[in-house]
Amino acid sequence: MPESAPASIILNAGAGQGNAPEQARQIEERFAASGVPARAVLVGDGAQITQAAAAAVQAGAPLVVAGGGDGTVSAVASGLAGTGIAMGVLPMGTLNHFAKDLGLPLQLDDAVAAIARGRAIAVDAAEVNGRLFINNSSLGLYPDIVLDREHQRHRLGRGKWRALLAACVHAARRYPVLTLQIDLDGQAYERRSSFVFIGNNEYRMEGFNIGERASISGARLSLYVTQRTGRFGLLRLALRALAGRLRQARDFDMVTARSLVVRTPQRRVRVATDGEVHVMESPLHYRTRPGALRVIVPAAAQAVQEKRQ
Numbered sequence: 071m072p073e074s075a076p077a078s079i080i081l082n083a084g085a086g087q088g089n090a091p092e093q094a095r096q097i098e099e100r101f102a103a104s105g106v107p108a109r110a111v112l113v114g115d116g117a118q119i120t121q122a123a124a125a126a127v128q129a130g131a132p133l134v135v136a137g138g139g140d141g142t143v144s145a146v147a148s149g150l151a152g153t154g155i156a157m158g159v160l161p162m163g164t165l166n167h168f169a170k171d172l173g174l175p176l177q178l179d180d181a182v183a184a185i186a187r188g189r190a191i192a193v194d195a196a197e198v199n200g201r202l203f204i205n206n207s208s209l210g211l212y213p214d215i216v217l218d219r220e221h222q223r224h225r226l227g228r229g230k231w232r233a234l235l236a237a238c239v240h241a242a243r244r245y246p247v248l249t250l251q252i253d254l255d256g257q258a259y260e261r262r263s264s265f266v267f268i269g270n271n272e273y274r275m276e277g278f279n280i281g282e283r284a285s286i287s288g289a290r291l292s293l294y295v296t297q298r299t300g301r302f303g304l305l306r307l308a309l310r311a312l313a314g315r316l317r318q319a320r321d322f323d324m325v326t327a328r329s330l331v332v333r334t335p336q337r338r339v340r341v342a343t344d345g346e347v348h349v350m351e352s353p354l355h356y357r358t359r360p361g362a363l364r365v366i367v368p369a370a371a372q373a374v375q376e377k378r379q
Contacts, residue, residue, distance in 0.1 A: 100182045
């Protein structure tokens with residue numbers, strides 16, 4: 071990689087441990103030791119991450135590395151999709167679903183080495199009303215829990231797990247039910263549900279790999295709609311969803327498609343994408359973007375992904 075075009079590392083200042091500027095310097099040194107000149111940029115929120123990714127593209131960076139959790143990776147990916155610029159991932163979040171599903175190393179040194187020595191493969195993204203996501207999107211109970219959880223943490227000062235439990239209890243009391251019309255392959259279906267989940271490719275819902283994807287290159291969306299399971303059943307589903315461990319398929323109606331439309335009587339509806347909540351206009355247009363992202367993976371992970379395609 072030429073000295074005049076270093077890789078851009080977009081590092082979430084809240085990810086990882088310790089002093090963020092010192093951590094950024096150490097990561098730059100790790101990349102340099104691996105033969106990849108790189109410059110780290112510290113960012114604080116989704117808007118800054120998106121701006122940093124756009125700046126890296128405009129500057130002609132040959133590689134952009136997302137350092138943080140799934141939200142950080144998703145924000146960087148939204149700036150890179152369709153550009154052909156490769157993305158590296160330093161998994162520094164709590165769950166790191168995208169990295170795990172691609173077979174990326176979770177330890178920092180191993181992740182740096184994998185980016186320096188790996189190869190880029192094409193993987194799918196998805197979008198709803200133009201907003202890109204790499205893992206999943208949801209309606210109903212989940213966005214309410216996310217918003218309440220953040221209120222519990224930042225305004226009331228509660229710890230992560232205590233805030234999550236309180237948010238789930240509050241959501242179960244409200245028991246929000248959505249009236250939906252889902253347009254799928256030319257057919258319209260009417261449903262009432264409190265939990266709607268749309269995945270970028272198909273999620274496993276059974277066995278020891280619950281909540282994982284066998285492939286992110288199948289060019290499909292997976293739609294899961296809960297059956298009416300009552301307040302406590304929905305509470306269990308929400309907890310499993312937040313932990314990336316949705317229950318077995320018997321609790322859902324499930325289909326796959328390349329695109330779908332979700333309509334609600336409400337003009338505006340809360341929609342979660344990769345853990346971030348946004349208010350969007352109904353109808354919600356979902357579509358897959360096959361091969362829109364180029365992601366650096368180790369050789370072993372590349373072979374597994376290619377076998378699954």
